[in-house]
Amino acid sequence: QKEVEQNSGPLSVPEGAIASLNCTYSDRGSQSFFWYRQYSGKSPELIMFIYSNGDKEDGRFTAQLNKASQYVSLLIRDSQPSDSATYLCAAYSSASKIIFGSGTRLSIRP
């Protein structure tokens, strides 16, 4: 079992809709979680981090964390074509290092 799991996609969402990206993790000792966006051929850029149960909002983005279910999600409201990218979920593991999932490809169709 991978430590951080994501559906590889592609996830296709119409422009203006809500995109929902999900991630599960296996290490119950993980306390902090990160969402990165990566455009093709580019390096990851941080969107949000979350370490408390519940929701955290930043503009069009909302991160959700449920430690009991070991589940993290990212919602993107009013999706734009520029949101088309791979989204990487990462967990700060109890071994003190950041573990990344394989990423979900998101495609926003006009």
Add this chain to the structure above:
Amino acid sequence: ETGVTQSPTHLIKTRGQQVTLRCSSQSGHNTVSWYQQALGQGPQFIFQYYREEENGRGNFPPRFSGLQFPNYSSELNVNALELDDSALYLCASSLGGGGETDTQYFGPGTRLTVL
């Protein structure tokens, strides 16, 4: 822009050769982490340095080694290159000692191709 730079951008080597990749962190960032990202995969943690000391290591063989310097620059050295070493190599810098809320900022990466 994250303020983290890497060089070179692209590199082609042959099997058995050695390579050195370089990273310049944001000023004041004491921690640098190196990752290997194969095509279609997420970044895999290689190792981390905090104030010039190795602070953790992933599942990579000893032929992957690193250094961090007082001027916020660092190196990743790979000896005896193998075909599977072909990947995007990313460095990421952060302020603190790599703790749970220590956000990492990535450089643009070095694309290494091993022939």
